[in-house]
Amino acid sequence: xxxxxxxxxxxxxxxxxxxxxxxxxxxLCSECGLCDTYYxxxxxxxxxxxxxxxxxxxxxxHGRSRNLDKPDDWYFGVHQTMMAARKHEPIPGAxxxxxxxxxxxxxxxxxxxxxxxxxxxxEEDRFQPKPVIARTPEEILAARVxxxxxxxxxxxxxxxxxxxxxxxxxxxxxCQIQALRTVEKQLGxxxxxxxxxxxxxNVTRAGLQKFLDTTSRSPSTVVHYEFMQDFRVHFKHxxxxxxxxxxxxxxxxxxxxxxxxxxxxxxDYVNSLADLVVGYMGAPFGWQWIVxxxxxxxxxxxxxxxxxxxxxxxxxxxxxxxxxxxxPAYDKGVTLPMWAAKLMGVVxxxxxxxxxxxxxxxxxxxxxRNYLYVKRNHPxxxxxxxxxxxxxxxxxxxxxxx
Ligand code: FAD
Ligand code: SF4
Ligand code: SF4
Numbered sequence: 384x385x386x387x388x389x390x391x392x393x394x395x396x397x398x399x400x401x402x403x404x405x406x407x408x409x410x411l412c413s414e415c416g417l418c419d420t421y422y423x424x425x426x427x428x429x430x431x432x433x434x435x436x437x438x439x440x441x442x443x444x445h446g447r448s449r450n451l452d453k454p455d456d457w458y459f460g461v462h463q464t465m466m467a468a469r470k471h472e473p474i475p476g477a478x479x480x481x482x483x484x485x486x487x488x489x490x491x492x493x494x495x496x497x498x499x500x501x502x503x504x505x506e507e508d509r510f511q512p513k514p515v516i517a518r519t520p521e522e523i524l525a526a527r528v529x530x531x532x533x534x535x536x537x538x539x540x541x542x543x544x545x546x547x548x549x550x551x552x553x554x555x556x557x558c559q560i561q562a563l564r565t566v567e568k569q570l571g572x573x574x575x576x577x578x579x580x581x582x583x584x585n586v587t588r589a590g591l592q593k594f595l596d597t598t599s600r601s602p603s604t605v606v607h608y609e610f611m612q613d614f615r616v617h618f619k620h621x622x623x624x625x626x627x628x629x630x631x632x633x634x635x636x637x638x639x640x641x642x643x644x645x646x647x648x649x650x651d652y653v654n655s656l657a658d659l660v661v662g663y664m665g666a667p668f669g670w671q672w673i674v675x676x677x678x679x680x681x682x683x684x685x686x687x688x689x690x691x692x693x694x695x696x697x698x699x700x701x702x703x704x705x706x707x708x709x710x711p712a713y714d715k716g717v718t719l720p721m722w723a724a725k726l727m728g729v730v731x732x733x734x735x736x737x738x739x740x741x742x743x744x745x746x747x748x749x750x751x752r753n754y755l756y757v758k759r760n761h762p763x764x765x766x767x768x769x770x771x772x773x774x775x776x777x778x779x780x781x782x783x784x785x
Pocket of ligand 2: 405406407408409411412413414415416417418419426429430431432558562
């Protein structure tokens with residue numbers, strides 16, 4: 384494993400760094416928050432954009448890395464089980480049914496952990512992230528729903544060590560968790576639990592505004608949105624109304640540069656290093672998708688078994704032609720007229736990929752796009768930055784030569 388040295392003497396030095404030198408990944412920085420702390424000392428090994436070492440970290444966290452003879456491992460990472468689940472009583476205002484917030488709350492109230500790293504929003508702006516260490520169920524619930532922007536979740540790590548906490552839950556997305564796993568041993572914890580969500584196409588706060596302004600009929604009233612399995616973006620507005628926009632009708636020509644360079648270079652969609660992952664894309668519409676990676680993840684899920692119903696994951700359809708066809712469209716930023724986009728959405732929804740095959744569709748589409756992005760913009764990083772499992776996925780397709 385890429386090792387990190389003890390940090391005792393380095394805190395002051397790290398704090399003294401000028402802000403301009405505090406983002407060694409430069410334009411690829413995803414603002415994970417590590418560099419806002421004295422753990423910046425470990426940035427070279429920890430930053431997902433400077434050192435890609437997912438396989439080693441998987442072996443340390445889960446006891447093994449992906450088995451490249453098993454395509455399910457390429458796609459979904461190391462796992463013991465997968466299922467679809469939803470809460471009997473969804474948490475109002477949660478992103479989906481609130482399984483993430485429920486697990487975190489149970490872990491805190493049962494004293495499995497003393498604090499939970501999660502992200503609330505600022506008072507002025509519902510989408511501006513404010514990372515916190517929650518110590519009460521109310522503080523966890525105040526962090527429910529996605530802040531769909533880059534979020535410096537790890538900026539609170541210094542407070543963990545200072546507080547003397549020994550058992551901690553961290554909720555986060557892939558790039559945050561890769562950095563966390565690298566510095567895990569330096570945090571002085573007896574037990575660290577990691578609850579991850581999948582993540583893709585993230586944006587800066589300014590990028591989010593551009594996305595809302597170009598896509599929604601009423602950008603200022605959007606409280607929540609998601610790219611759903613029915614190939615539409617679903618916006619929820621303050622008055623409770625819903626608005627849907629087909630993926631194929633997105634103004635991709637205007638949105639081409641909206642995604643952060645970090646996210647155009649990211650190959651950890653499924654949060655490989657979390658103990659337990661809660662998303663939606665491998666589940667039927669309306670259900671959440673659960674991936675248990677190790678025993679610790681199972682222990683966390685067990686806490687909410689009486690609050691959820693589950694069903695096995697399914698896989699239907701064949702994504703490959705749709706992915707191959709979408710590569711030039713993604714690449715050139717083609718936008719279809721709305722009538723054609725709606726028609727395409729309806730046809731794909733009827734005959735297209737479902738369940739795990741939908742998840743593969745989404746992973747394939749993003750990995751091929753991101754592979755081309757890294758090849759064109761950071762060719763010197765391509766070989767080391769793209770993990771082996773992602774190369775297997777991308778190699779299934781014919782990509783433009785340049
Ligand atoms: P809730 O109970 O509402 O809790 C949400 C949790 O997310 C909170 O604890 C909060 O701390 C945390 N959080 C919110 N914003 C951020 C952020 N910016 N960074 C880190 N943590 C955050 N799932 C998929 O299957 N496919 C996707 O493509 C996908 N993209 C995502 C993109 C982003 C930026 C995020 C944050 C999540 C994404 N997810 C995706 C996960 C999915 O949208 C839900 O977050 C997940 O299913 C949990 O739903 P819930 O109702 O249980 O969460
Ligand atoms: Fe630092 Fe995180 Fe940015 Fe990397 S992604 S440079 S670790 S803040
Ligand atoms: Fe981080 Fe990847 Fe999500 Fe971007 S897409 S915020 S790099 S996990």
